[in-house]
Amino acid sequence: MRFLPSPFPRPSLRPSRRITAVAAAAATVGMSLLAVAPAHAAEHPAAGPVATHRQAVTAAQQRSVLQYWTPERIAALTTPTSGNPPAGGPDGAPWTTGGALPGTVGRLFFTDHGEDSSCTATVIRSANRSTVVTAGHCVNNTDLLGENNQWAANEMFVPGYHDGQAPYGKFVGRMGVVGSTWLANDQQHAQTYDSYDQAFVVLNTDERGRRLQDAVGTAQRIGFDRPGDVPSDSFGYPRASADPAREGLPEYTGERLAYCSGTAREYPGTVEFPEPPGLFGPPCVMGGGSSGGPRITGLNPVTGVGTVVGDNTQSAFFETDGAPCADSSHDGCVRYLVGPQFSTAITEPLYDRAQRA
DSSP, rough: SSSOSSSSOOOOOOOOBBBBBBHHHHTTTTTTOOOOOOOOOOEEEEEETEEEEOOSSSSHHHHHHHHHHHHHHHHHSSOOOOOOOOOOOOTEEEEOOSHHHHHEEEEEEETTTEEEEEEEEEEOOOOTSSSEEGGGTTTTOOOOTTTTTTTTTEEEEEOOOOOTBBBOEEEEEEEEEEGGGGOOOOOSSSSHHHGOOEEEEEOOTTSSEEEEEEEHSOOEEEEEESOOOSEEEEOOSSSOSSTTTTTTGGGGTSOEEEEEEEEEEEOOSSSSBBOOTTTOOBOOOOOTTTTTOOOEEEEOOTTTTOOOEEEEEEEEETTTOOOOOOSSTTTTTTEEEEBBBBOOTTHHHHHHHTTTT
């Protein structure tokens, strides 16, 4: 990555686009830590379009994950503050409004190919009251060459995370759920795989025995096949910003929730690197760490509840006339944060499997 670092980008395309979890070089210092994988972690065979993976199931495995995420390891995933004066706009600003929103969005910690990392995830209404939605590459990923597919280890979700605090508790991952097609992702064929960059994580109860939704008190709705080109709000815990003036502000260090607001646009890719239909997002400067964050429509400013219609997965660039930028370094390019729009074809089977776990 440049300002959107990723440990496993697609060699040709991803270095300028994907906002996978590992943050900028400053945030990667000390991150090559030995993964503590669950002792009996096992992959479940794919059942049709859905693939699942057992994470921490036993009490001992859950304790191991909680002990793994020491304050020091979490601090290693924090970008140093810059001291820049506050700056913000619709394309990126700290979220300071109350309501349910801050509790339903949280930081997702995990270990990816031996390196600690973080994404963003969202509490959604589910039958088991213990399910979050995030990006596929925050749960299952490949190496730099698009090979060595692995499930993430040490998954832990902290709803409402801010400044090292866990106001609603810590929840260890119990099962990861992705599309079977995503397991074949080779980081080279965006048009085939980028629609599948979405995932669900089923969580264990916390140390007090509470299910996630009970601890938070509410959850966001999830919607399928909703219109994409509508006013939307995207949220995340970015550890970088595309805007140098905002780099290192508290909301771009991974410590606080940030958001972007605007009319989402569909990104078709470029002639050289086409994308599949259905990648939408608003103008946004949030960088690494905001992957998996929700794209919400109909957000009620009082209750803080809306409908999650997609997730953040990568950056996209448009000319002022709406045409995709062939070269993102062009002065007239505007950066957007896009990701797959949730659908009955891809998302709903994953959601159904997760919420019944």
